[in-house]
Amino acid sequence: MNPQGTFQLPPALSEYAPRVDELYYFIFWISVVAFVAICVALVLFVWKFRERKGGPTKGAQSGDHHALELFWTFTPLILLTVLFHWGFKDYVAAAVAPDDAIQIRVRARQWAWEYEYPNGMITPGELTIPMGRPVKLVMSSDDVLHSYFVPEFRIKKDVVPGMYSSLWFQAIMQPRRYDAQVYCAEYCGARGDTGGHSAMLSTIHVVTGSEYEEFLREGPSRPTDLQTDTQWGELLVTQNNCLSCHHTDAATTLPAPSFAGIFGRHQSLEGGGEVTVDENYIRESMLTPQAKIVRTYTAIQMPPFHFSDHQVDAIIAYLKTIH
Amino acid sequence: MSTEAEATLPTSDHTGHGTGTSYLDASSGLRNWLITLDHKRIGIMYLISVLLAFAAGGIFALLVRIELLSPGRTIMGAATYNQVFTLHGAIMVFLFIIPSVPAALGNFFLPIMLGAKDVAFPRLNLLSFYIYVVGAVMALASMVIGSVDTGWTFYTPYSSNSVVGSQNAVIWMTGAVFTLGFSSILTGVNFIATVHKMRAPGQTWRRLPLFIWAAYATSVIQVLATPVLAITLALLLMERAFGLGIFDPRIGGDPVLFQHFFWFYSHPAVYIMILPGMGVVSEIIATFSKREIFGYMFVAMSSVGLALVGFLVWGHHMFVSGQSEYATMVFSALTFLVAIPSGVKIFNWLGTLYGGAISLESPMLYGLAFIVLFSIGGLTGLFHATLSTGIFLHDTYFVVAHFHYVMVGGTVFAFFGGLHYWWPKMTGKMYEEGLAKWGFALFFIGFNMTFLTQFVLGSRGMPRRYYDYLPQFTGLHQFSSTGAFIIGIGILLIFVNLTRSLISGKKAPRNPWRSAGYEWMTPTPPPLENFKEVPVITRGPYDYHLATEAELSEN
Known part of the structure; x- marks a missing residue:
């Protein structure tokens, strides 16, 4: 088991991971051996049989080598069968979840x-x-x-x-x-x-x-490495990809209202009416986004985000800081 | 050696008149080129087209690598990046790699190597070129109209219902691929008929050059598999245009069905791409070893074997797609079989080197590089065929590196090897050998820097088709991009060298590599009808011990 990870592989943090890693390195070393053998043979043959001044201008005749051909056609099957069986065995283990999961x-x-x-x-x-x-x-x-x-x-x-x-x-x-x-x-x-x-x-x-x-x-609580709710709110906004549609910059046009200066802004709503963006409107916009849509922003249907009360507080705290 | 074969040798003045006039001098003017039925001129027109496509695809590749120099935005936004990598893939696969060796080099050399005057259906040949042009123009139109951002695989339901980009662009791009498929099918039919019916007297199946065996196996796949792509894309177009529920679950379709359809074509298409390259490499290795290909029949049959097995393994693209566990098991087992004919080729090429009289001109460097790079491509395939590691590495940069080793390290190196090998015969000019070696060296070094790095990126968990990445991947991405720029410089050097040879290159002799191959027996550049008289074949294409001194001399 290697929870730290290696040059090639990330840390192995599940019970299943070391099984994959063992097979990975088995294939890796077999490949290295095969590759080195091919390269050595190639360089050696090219050097040994290079065309020399005054040497033969034609290669040797080949003739038939059926035994050799059949050998390198069928021997790899042994290794391939081992790989298939090993990979399949692990695959089955990964496919069937225990009943108490x-x-x-x-x-x-x-x-x-x-x-x-x-x-x-x-x-x-x-x-x-x-x-x-x-x-x-x-x-x-x-x-x-x-x-x-x-x-x-x-x-x-x-x-x-x-x-x-x-x-x-x-x-x-x-x-x-x-x-x-x-x-x-x-x-x-x-x-x-x-x-x-x-x-x-x-x-x-x-x-x-x-x-x-x-x-x-x-429910979820603020990560221990963050000092304030504002930081947590910023993290939540990033993690949930809010910025794919919204933006923190007023100039950019995106399918959803910009976050820049959003708190306290007056917005006209789709279907008439107006709203001042306050804590309650932000909360409503996350939990039931279709309730009050800002005018012209109808192209995209925002899905509901099921944040906990504390997470909603954190996001509101963060939105208040964007001007 | 018989007198008939000697009759195919050129006279000292091969720019003479009558049947001996070079195909380049036979008629002049753009119009005569555009309506030509000569397979050589059609081959040249294909060559120019695929090189333009390669340049366009390469520029998109460099844009991708520039964007990935740093996390977050480097030069473009996410939506633009998605269009750029889609265009890189679609152009390289459909406009460059698939037609590169068969349609460009194959069109030029297949009839000559058979001792034929032309392909079986010259008009069909010209038609397939113009269908290719129409397809290419449609692909261009899709770029002008809007943006295809689906990836070259067009996976549903994203492609049938994408919220981004323009509906019409996807329709134009899939329409382009649909059209290009017909070009591919017609070329395939033409080659099959030509190989069966147009061989010169004495040209038995056992005397077929291995390039022909490979082109033949490729043509069979093109004819059998490409219609399935056409059906798939037609269904996709109907879903987008008329709302028929075929692949989109919201209207009653099945997205996994699309993947089955798509890979039923696109996996065999991998062999459409690699087999002709293997054929080129067999020709190069025999010529520069001055020796018969070791295990000729095994190499020939391994092409046919790859073509057959290639039809049975499409499900290995779908190990994580939600297909049944039983299907996954069977596809894994069958996929391992691909290793057998691939290995047979590598071993026999090495066997050919053993006992040869080897010289290392630039085409041979490409041939040897193919063996090295394709070995890496093939061996890393083992990680994917094995189920547990395959699932871990699926859709990461490890896969990206693996298929670039096969498609670029394999096919593109073979294509450039073939281009350097046959350039003197096609154009009548010699390029500068020193520059050719520099171009090769930069391409080879840059390629390995770019893609060896991507194996490590992938095994560390970097998923493919990512605009942005976590900071821990920055160093490897920058190293990979550096390699890509070196590839760019190498390719540029190759283009400059070849282009310059057309203007100021030395006149090429009849047989600059002193090869025993049939195509070198005719004058340089070949006359309109390829040979002055119908050649009679009395020996195999690699029978150096039977070839005469006159045949093996440069002039």
Whole structure:
């Protein structure tokens, strides 16, 4: 097991990862041996049989070498069979989740991940799970193809609209909580200047069993490395890709109202009426975005974001700072 | 050696009149080129077209690498980046690699190597060129109209329902690919008929040059697989235009079905791209080793074997797509079979070097580079065929590096090797050998810097098609981009050298490499009808021990 990672591979943070790594390095060294053998033979032959002044101007005649041909046609099959069997065995282990796995619903959409826990709590952007326990993700997509990829766990599965797909893993036991990075690995587009597909990231927080129980009771709390709610709000805005549609710069035209100077602004609404942007309007706009739409911003339907009360506070605190 | 074969040797004055007039001098004027039925001129027109496409695709590649020099925005926004990498892929695959060796070099040399006057259907040949031009113009139109940002794979439902970019651009681009497919099919049909019916007297199947075997196997794939691409794209167009629910789940379709359809064509298409390159390499290695190809029949049959196995492995692009576990298992097992014929080729090329009389002119450097780079491409394929590692590495830079080693390290190196090898015969001019070696060296070094790095990026978890990346990947991305600029300089040098040879190059002799290959027996440049008289073939193309001194001399 190598929780630190190597030059080629990221840290191995799931029980399954070392199995993949072992096979990876087995193939790697076989390839190195085969490649070096080919290169040595090539250089040696080219040198030994180079055309010399006064030497032969034609190569030797070949003749038939059926035994040799059959040898190098069929011997590789032995190695290939070993690789197939080894890879398949591990694949089956990764495909079947244990019955006692904690089940998490994962919903993907352009360009964010959302998680629903067994008790019904929803967290956008971040997943918190206990270490040492099997976890099964049941995934669906609201729009196009996405793919859930956790390099540190060595797992990946496409998230397909119109069907469920699933993944499972068991994060390794460590003395302290740690994180794993999630990427979207199936191209899903972008809009404007910001990330889109490449910003469809997520973080898995792996915590101890008691921390997980507390999390389920209390909901998400501010990461310990952040000092203020404003910083947390900024992090949440980044993690949930709000800037794919909104912007912090008043000049840029994007499909959603700019965040610059948003707090206290008077907005005309679609279908008549006006609103002053205050805490309640921001809260409503995140939890039920279709309720009051700012005029002309009808091209994109913003989906609801299920933030906890504390997260809503943090985002409001952050939005107040953008002028 | 028989007198008939000697009859194919040129007279000392091969710019003479009558049947001996070079195809370049046979008629002049742009119009005579544009309506020509001569396979050589059609080959040259293809060559110019695919080189233009290569230049365009290369510029897009450099834009991608410039953008990736730093995380976040470097020179363009995310939506623009997505269009740029899509155009790089689509242009390189459909406008450059697929027609590069078969349509450009194949058109020129397939009939000559068979001892034929032309292909079986010269008019069809010209038609397929113009269909290619129409396809290329449609692809250009899609760039003018708006933006295709779907990736060259056009995965649904993103491509059928994209919220970004212009609806019409996707329709134009898929229409272009649909059209280009017909060009490919017609060329395939033409080559199959030519190989079967137009071989010179004495040209038995066992005496076919390996380039012909490869072109033949490629043509079979083109004819069998390309219609499936046409069907797929037609269904996609109908979904976009008329809202028929085929691939989009919101209207009752199945997005995974598209992937099955698409890869049922596009995996065999990988062999459309690589097999002709392997054929070129076999010719080069035999010529510069002055020796018969080791295990000729095994090399020939490995081309046919790759063509067959290539039809049975499309599902290995879909290990994580949600296809059934059983399908995944079967596709993994079948994919390993690809290693067998690939290995057979490598081993036999090495066997050919052993006992040769080897000289290292620039075409041979490309041939040897192919062996090295294709070995890396093939061996890294093992990581993908193996299920557990394949799933981990799927859709990361590891895959990007792997297929660039096969497509560029393989096909493009073979294409440039073939271009340098046959350039004297095609144009009647010699390029400067020193510059050619410099161009090769820069291309080779730059290529390995760019793509070896990407293996590490991928195995560390960097996903492909990413506009932005986490800071830990910065160093590797910058190193990779540096390599890309070196490739750019190398390619530029190659272009300059070849172009300069047309203006100020020395006159090429009949057989500059002293090869026993059939195509070198005719004057340089070849006469309109390829040979002054119908040649009678009395030996194999690699029978150096049977070739006469006159045949193996330069003039």
